[in-house]
Amino acid sequence: MILFRPQFYLMVAILVVLTSCEQKESIVGKEHDPNKSIVLTSFFPREGGAREKILLDGENFGVDISKIKVFFNKTQATLISSNGDRIYALVPRLPGADPKISIVVGKDSMSYENTFNYRTQAQVSTVTGNGVKSFKPGMLSEAEVYGKYLELDAEGNIFMSWRDGGTFGVARINELQNIVTPLIEANTATDRILFANGLTVDRSTGMLTASHESVKEVMFTFDPREAWYPRQKNMKYSSSDLNSIVEADRYKNFITYCPYNKHLYTRYRDGKIAKINPETLQATIVHQGPIGSQYGQAINPAKPWLLYITLHSNASPIEYRQGISVLDLRDPNGSGGFKRLNAPGGSSFRDGPLADALFNYPKDIKFDNSGNMFVADYGNHCIRMVSADDMVTTVAGQPGKSGYKDGGPVESLFNQPWGVAVNEQGDIYIADWNNARIRKLVIE
Known part of the structure; x- marks a missing residue:
């Protein structure tokens, strides 16, 4: 019978977590391809106020939020994360009436067809x-x-x-x-x-x-x-x-x-x-x-x-x-x-x-x-x-x-x-x- 010390189990647990994180990154972390255009599909919710959480769906966004910009009309939103196909952001304050949402990645810029219903509070x-x-x-x-x-x-x-x-x-x-x-x-x-x-x-x-x-x-x-x-x-x-x-x-x-x-x-x-x-x-x-x-x-x-x-x-x-x-x-x-x-x-x-x-x-x-x-x-x-x-x-x-x-x-x-x-x-x-x-x- 072989006995393992507690440190062994701790090491195994850490390796499992790291491995799963690396696998998750490889699955959901899609880098931006500068040779392809970004694609916009939908966003949710369709209405809300300042600092509302919003999900912006599409393709080819990349995962580096320092290279992504999101605008509601001319007002820039705060970004939380991106997995390449979905951006998680916060609605900015006072973007104007019925703002159009635009996403800019590098030199590529696209706007959603539908506008966001901004509610002023x-x-x-x-x-x-x-x-x-x-x-x-x-x-x-x-x-x-x-x-x-x-x-x-x-x-x-x-x-x-x-x-x-x-x-x-x-x-x-x-x-x-x-x-x-x-x-x-x-x-x-x-x-x-x-x-x-x-x-x-x-x-x-x-x-x-x-x-x-x-x-x-x-x-x-x-x-x-x-x-x-x-x-x-x-x-x-x-x-x-x-x-x-x-x-x-x-x-x-x-x-x-x-x-x-x-x-x-x-x-x-x-x-x-x-x-x-x-x-x-x-x-x-x-x-x-x-x-x-x-x-x-x-x-x-x-x-x-x-x-x-x-x-x-x-x-x-x-x-x-x-x-x-x-x-x-x-x-x-x-x-x-x-x-x-x-x-x-x-x-x-x-x-x-x-x-x-x-x-x-x-x-x-x-x-x-x-x-x-x-x-x-x-x-x-x-x-x-x-x-x-x-x-x-x-x-x-x-x-x-x-x-x-x-x-x-x-x-x-x-x-x-x-x-x-x-x-x-x-x-x-x-x-x-x-x-x-x-x-x-x-x-x-």
Whole structure:
């Protein structure tokens, strides 16, 4: 009788597992043949929301997911695995309406004939504010906010500017720390230390910048390394550029950081757009566009050379009023120039292709990292989204109906939302101005 030690049985078990794994790999692991086209057959499920698991069937995908790309419209999906004939993936967030699924392997690209029925899931909640139209710092449950414009850094800090309720300033709101704190504040409109509107953050450094609305050269920076202590900076224009800014229309409501060339851009009410080096403070007028007051300004991170602007109902020429326009910063005075994107005729509501869409006093605009634009549609009391493929949908609020209510996209209510900001995860924060609250919209 032969006796075997326990170690022998362990070794046999390991060899069996390894052998079975190798056999399984040889059966299901079908490498991609670059001499043959990929073939698409079907996918399951046919509908779902963000992060839904989906199986994509076909042939000749290969097993190396680093060489495979799956797109829902223009939005790339996360891949889990592939055995050559089946890809296991997760549905991406906000791919647009009825996305077409495309698979790319090497130079080969194919799309399924049927589209995917994407279901948007959204939820609105209140972050801080109690409806009192003033500013009071403190814990989120106790603070009072009357914010107009918002911005976010990569660390989750929400920055808010306000200029109503007897005071004005810039504040920091942090959900994790449960706190609202002022960074700069004044008690009367005559003490214009910093009269701020739109805010901007360089998310690589965390630097917050705000332009002084009514002084041509002045902006303020808030460095997180200095606990966001406010520092006045003066832009350095040539005398000809500085004198060219019409004194009666010197107001610059916005300043925006552009990651494409690491400069700042601001616009004056006389229609001049300036480019500022944040290190040297050298400033140059780079474009003369339509005149008029401004509601919003933002850079698209998916195309960071495009500067988007919403103009007031006093804009001239009139075709730019209450609309979304864009300027290509690579050649601001080129053939493209400053152009309106949505249909003319403001003070209305219409979803659909951007070229046909209508807004009612669109105010602040911001983008997520996929290139979806979110619009605070002030006059329609709702939040609209312009997808990366230029389709406009209403994602929260009831068009034309004001009120205050948290919940899903159909039942939620806003009252003249003014500011928006989007974090790295794609969550949208809203300055619900006439409700004197900061709201949060999570979309999947």
